Amino acid sequence: MIRVLIFCTLFFLSPLSVVAETPEEKGLAIAVEDDKRDNGFGDFTAKMVMVLKNRQGEESRRDIRNKTLEVEGDGDKSLVIFDKPRDVKGTALLNFTHKTGNDDQWLFLPALKRVKRISSSNKSGSFMGSEFAYEDVTSQEVEKYTYKWIRDETLDGKECFVFERTPTYKNSGYTRQVVWLDKKEYRIYKIDFYDRKNALLKTQTNKDYKQYLDQYWQPNEMFMKNHQTGKSTVLTWSDYKFRTGLKDKSFNKNSLKRAR
Amino acid sequence: MIFQGHCQNRRRLLSRWGWAVLTVLGFIGLSINTVFAHEFSGFVGGEARVFAQSAIQPGQKDHSASFVLNPEYYHEFDNGSSFTFVPFFRVDSADDERTHFDLRELTYLWLHDSLELRLGVRKVFWGVTEVVHLVDIINQTDGVENVDTEDKLGQPMVNLSFARDWGTVDLFMLPFFRERTFPGKGGRLRSALVVDTDRAVFESAAQEWHTDWAVRYSHFFGDFDVGLYHFIGTGREPTLLASTDGSGNPILVPLYEQINQTGLDVSYVVNDWLWKLEAIYRAGQGSEDYSSVTGGFEYTFTRILETAMDLGVVMEGIFDDRGDSATTPLENDIALALRLTVNDPESTEALLGFLQDVKENARSVFLETSRRFGDNWKLTVEMRASFSQPESDLLFDQRADDLLQMELNYYF
Numbered sequence: 001m002i003r004v005l006i007f008c009t010l011f012f013l014s015p016l017s018v019v020a021e022t023p024e025e026k027g028l029a030i031a032v033e034d035d036k037r038d039n040g041f042g043d044f045t046a047k048m049v050m051v052l053k054n055r056q057g058e059e060s061r062r063d064i065r066n067k068t069l070e071v072e073g074d075g076d077k078s079l080v081i082f083d084k085p086r087d088v089k090g091t092a093l094l095n096f097t098h099k100t101g102n103d104d105q106w107l108f109l110p111a112l113k114r115v116k117r118i119s120s121s122n123k124s125g126s127f128m129g130s131e132f133a134y135e136d137v138t139s140q141e142v143e144k145y146t147y148k149w150i151r152d153e154t155l156d157g158k159e160c161f162v163f164e165r166t167p168t169y170k171n172s173g174y175t176r177q178v179v180w181l182d183k184k185e186y187r188i189y190k191i192d193f194y195d196r197k198n199a200l201l202k203t204q205t206n207k208d209y210k211q212y213l214d215q216y217w218q219p220n221e222m223f224m225k226n227h228q229t230g231k232s233t234v235l236t237w238s239d240y241k242f243r244t245g246l247k248d249k250s251f252n253k254n255s256l257k258r259a260r
Numbered sequence: 261m262i263f264q265g266h267c268q269n270r271r272r273l274l275s276r277w278g279w280a281v282l283t284v285l286g287f288i289g290l291s292i293n294t295v296f297a298h299e300f301s302g303f304v305g306g307e308a309r310v311f312a313q314s315a316i317q318p319g320q321k322d323h324s325a326s327f328v329l330n331p332e333y334y335h336e337f338d339n340g341s342s343f344t345f346v347p348f349f350r351v352d353s354a355d356d357e358r359t360h361f362d363l364r365e366l367t368y369l370w371l372h373d374s375l376e377l378r379l380g381v382r383k384v385f386w387g388v389t390e391v392v393h394l395v396d397i398i399n400q401t402d403g404v405e406n407v408d409t410e411d412k413l414g415q416p417m418v419n420l421s422f423a424r425d426w427g428t429v430d431l432f433m434l435p436f437f438r439e440r441t442f443p444g445k446g447g448r449l450r451s452a453l454v455v456d457t458d459r460a461v462f463e464s465a466a467q468e469w470h471t472d473w474a475v476r477y478s479h480f481f482g483d484f485d486v487g488l489y490h491f492i493g494t495g496r497e498p499t500l501l502a503s504t505d506g507s508g509n510p511i512l513v514p515l516y517e518q519i520n521q522t523g524l525d526v527s528y529v530v531n532d533w534l535w536k537l538e539a540i541y542r543a544g545q546g547s548e549d550y551s552s553v554t555g556g557f558e559y560t561f562t563r564i565l566e567t568a569m570d571l572g573v574v575m576e577g578i579f580d581d582r583g584d585s586a587t588t589p590l591e592n593d594i595a596l597a598l599r600l601t602v603n604d605p606e607s608t609e610a611l612l613g614f615l616q617d618v619k620e621n622a623r624s625v626f627l628e629t630s631r632r633f634g635d636n637w638k639l640t641v642e643m644r645a646s647f648s649q650p651e652s653d654l655l656f657d658q659r660a661d662d663l664l665q666m667e668l669n670y671y672f
Binding site for chain 2: 052054058060084085086088089102104112113114116117118119120122124126129170171249252253254255258260
């Protein structure tokens with residue numbers, strides 16, 4: 001018994017167990033924990049207002065609604081519906097994200113009443129002319145990146161993990177992203193995006209987090225600044241409703257056609 | 261004037277039409293105690309058509325201006341069912357036939373679980389390709405709107421749609437046929453002989469009241485999207501017969517035959533490539549059955565030249581086994597198009613296309629560009645030109661009709 005105790009004590013005190021976690025393992029552990037905390041929301045609907053600003057400060061506004069369904073064992077299903085500008089009203093995007101491989105995407109064009117399958121392989125394309133790329137707004141899965149913890153740092157008074165994630169999927173617009181995630185509630189406060197030449201391209205800052213269902217934290221505002229063009233986009237979320245009873249059948253081509 | 265049918269049918273038409281409207285309104289009445297989400301939107305605008313050459317067909321006016329109004333009223337009941345009303349109205353300075361009213365939509369959609377019942381006048385689009393829309397058959401083409409055949413007349417229907425895990429099945433009962441619209445004497449972009457729509461001839465004794473049917477299965481299997489249908493009824497594409505009007509002048513008369521048509525559309529997405537195929541087999545139009553196929557690809561270059569712009573390359577081939585006797589000008593052609601999406605706040609887009617007949621020298625080019633101004637205005641500019649059309653080509657009569665079309669719409 002004593003020998004077992006000694007063995008155990010030695011084992012737990014041994015420096016081996018302390019250094020066992022490499023920065024990569026620590027980064028992955030953070031991402032896994034973050035993902036775990038976001039699991040189980042079921043479904044949600046929300047409104048988004050996107051304000052695009054060019055270098056001269058001229059603004060352009062888009063009103064969008066979002067419906068998302070959590071899919072067990074795979075990426076989320078989502079329906080994005082455009083209300084403004086008026087000439088694209090009724091345009092809707094159906095997206096089945098996958099943990100690995102390309103997403104399945106269909107676009108509904110209301111003037112022609114046409115549903116069009118679209119290629120999703122190039123995730124670096126602009127989302128509705130904004131500074132957000134498709135890969136920035138689709139569901140974030142652990143499998144989509146490799147991770148590396150860099151340091152701990154205080155950002156605006158919040159203790160944060162700072163880690164780097166590198167896309168594992170093809171055709172990303174980024175070599176890497178540096179993420180500031182607060183240690184207490186696992187909320188992303190800042191992301192630096194580095195382009196394919198590894199130069200700083202964009203910075204996303206999230207503000208005004210609110211907690212839903214006593215578990216899920218969502219930012220009310222996402223601000224994306226493009227350092228290379230001077231353009232920026234503010235994405236404001238409102239009217240979050242969780243567990244609204246959305247089902248699998250709310251996300252097919254028929255529901256896309258009547259989404260509006 | 262809702263439907264451009266025969267004069268002698270018009271009274272009967274209106275009474276049956278009135279009955280259909282009452283049925284739809286009755287459905288709405290049943291659900292009146294639910295919460296409405298009234299929505300009013302649409303567009304109003306002006307269009308100018310300027311032609312490079314003077315008109316060569318007798319009666320045609322050189323240029324034209326027109327006014328268009330397309331409001332939309334929609335409300336959704338709290339159970340997801342909805343009502344849509346979209347009238348359409350255009351006034352044209354040059355062509356009396358282009359001055360027209362159409363009921364684009366007057367639909368009640370009843371939603372129950374994964375079952376949809378859509379009752380009333382609607383538009384349905386089938387197909388995957390960009391240049392020719394072969395499999396699309398439910399709605400009649402509004403031939404006076406644009407030469408791209410993408411404008412459609414509202415089709416009265418009862419449509420049941422079941423969405424299941426294994427796919428979607430749509431059943432259509434189409435109680436009334438819409439005749440195609442053709443440019444009148446004053447209009448350009450027409451054949452030398454005017455098509456007299458008042459003298460349309462039908463194979464069926466029931467004329468426009470022949471009940472047409474269609475059933476379609478569609479689903480997606482991973483990267484494949486597939487649609488397969490069968491249609492029985494009045495063919496949407498008329499055979500044009502040479503005839504004379506009351507004063508003995510030569511005209512064309514549309515003949516609407518009873519057809520059976522099977523159609524298949526497939527799209528396959530593989531990385532940045534989107535492959536497309538549409539095929540039809542039609543029996544009943546003319547003396548011989550025929551098939552027609554179109555297909556090709558679309559490839560998108562994202563963020564070209566390190567800008568936010570995307571450039572799509574579209575290439576499609578069209579083959580109709582009737583060859584020169586086909587009732588469409590694109591019977592054996594290759595189309596190549598470039599689509600530029602600027603991804604700016606104004607949603608600037610441009611589509612440059614090139615069409616080449618495989619056997620003849622005939623070719624045409626088109627450019628379509630659009631840009632939003634402010635939050636509500638949208639300017640669309642189109643240019644079309646054709647070259648070296650031989651006399652045998654259906655577009656020979658339009659050889660002087662190279663045009664610049666500008667459209668400014670206000671969306672509300």
